[in-house]
Amino acid sequence: MKKHSILTVGSMAFDSVETPAGKAEKVLGGSVNYFSVAASFFAPVEVVGVVGEDFPRSHLDWMSHRKIDITGVEVVSGQTFHWVGSYDGNMNEAKTLSTRLNVFEHFDPKLSPNHREASYLFLANIDPVLQQRVLDQVQGNKLVACDSMNFWITGKPEELRKTLRRVDILSINEGEAYLLTGERNIPKAAAKIRDMGPQVIIVKRGEYGAMLFTPSTVFIAPAFPVDRVVDPTGAGDSFAGAFMGFLAEAGADRTWARDDAAKWDQTLRRAVLAGCTMASFTVEDFSLHRLMRLEAHELVERQKQLLRMVTI
């Protein structure tokens, strides 16, 4: 088993998005795009996804150059998944205007022997049936995390339950936590989710940060207050990327929960803060623009600033 690599499976897309700050037409998006760039600041990343022939080769090259393993990205005949959405005054929730699945409709993730050996797995927001197919192909991971969304929570609740039984960490937002559990109170919702399987639950709260729930502790992290939110798209996936990246860099393992609870707890808390820091860069520009020009020293500097903002 390779020590620190993270495998992620999900969407690569074009986004067309309008926010109070402006408009971006057919720019790079998709969960694993955000996830992988964010995670690559911390650990080796491998991506499994599918794109059409219209997807820019230059971006795949850029990812490779960054040591993101893209051998799992299939380029097939047809158009890349295209999401069209907008944000009104409330930057915490996107309104989907159209979803053209295109080549993503027939996505059927196949893992190479190399992918199967990744220590960390992040199942981005895709059909829970596909999430399970990925899980069927791996074994012996140190940690498995997943994301989901309203569409699957209401559309395939039973399949999602099956996925949840097999993951360590669930990362969702406030509205989704409510939808999944029927419980508006977040700590209570987290407790119900824990009964479904994941022992670690991250509830993302947009501009208000994120909450971490484990069986023994709660941690509440604020978002880093940026000067100007341009586009919140991808904030959650970049949060997850830095969060998983931090855990991978630390060599975290689900056995820590049992064997070294203090280390487990502290590593998770720091990982959440890393996630909040990364997401704060993502929202400063459209698409992956800010992440792609982010320098490691800026990340370290802002991480320190955020730490200072929460230290008592």
Place this chain on the structure above:
Amino acid sequence: MKKHSILTVGSMAFDSVETPAGKAEKVLGGSVNYFSVAASFFAPVEVVGVVGEDFPRSHLDWMSHRKIDITGVEVVSGQTFHWVGSYDGNMNEAKTLSTRLNVFEHFDPKLSPNHREASYLFLANIDPVLQQRVLDQVQGNKLVACDSMNFWITGKPEELRKTLRRVDILSINEGEAYLLTGERNIPKAAAKIRDMGPQVIIVKRGEYGAMLFTPSTVFIAPAFPVDRVVDPTGAGDSFAGAFMGFLAEAGADRTWARDDAAKWDQTLRRAVLAGCTMASFTVEDFSLHRLMRLEAHELVERQKQLLRMVTI
């Protein structure tokens, strides 16, 4: 000068309020009521306010019994101020349905020689002209804080500016910060408010906690996640009560900002956390019900829990 006492001037009222959790008719409310009960856990409090003959003597007795000095509460002929409001899904913002000022309309705060000597002053949300009249009657305070609201920000902006030039600390909520400065970005709004006078700005964020801004640092504190929010009325005033109470107990002084920045910063951060903790009790029931039955050990316990939730 008495060492630790806090003088507060503001409204004592009846509230009729409806929330998703239920309804309360003509229950005790008003800013200084919430403020004083909260502050009294930390330091001696003196209240200046006015009530009508319909205000329950038993409550004034309860306050006295709790060592809240009510010699400044005038009981005059007529009815007590009565606020009627409701909260919809969004528990972070009240909708005012009616405001019957009654005897509060002619409130003209007169401070006794004893009141004038209080070290700490909290000007609750009242007409900024009255806030200034109070300021005219005091001198040599260690710290002066004030609150305000949309009604005065839009109705008496010039008078409010005059008040702000004379206070150390302003405590307002997110929407009010925007209204006061025209700036939606909270750190930028805080910077603009600082130019108006107050060197310490608290921005309250309802269920998401509060932010503290000083010229040199930012601190972001979460709300304590309660099991069930019954009524958010008074959360801001109880926050302010515990915050000022904590500062008074610590003997904080505006000169600390210059002479011992680290102590000043840390004391303010802890005071904010005390405020968040206190507010979390207030929202658990209607009116002052939860605060009035709150035991010191519960406060200490929850304060510890909250500290644990933010510690990295």
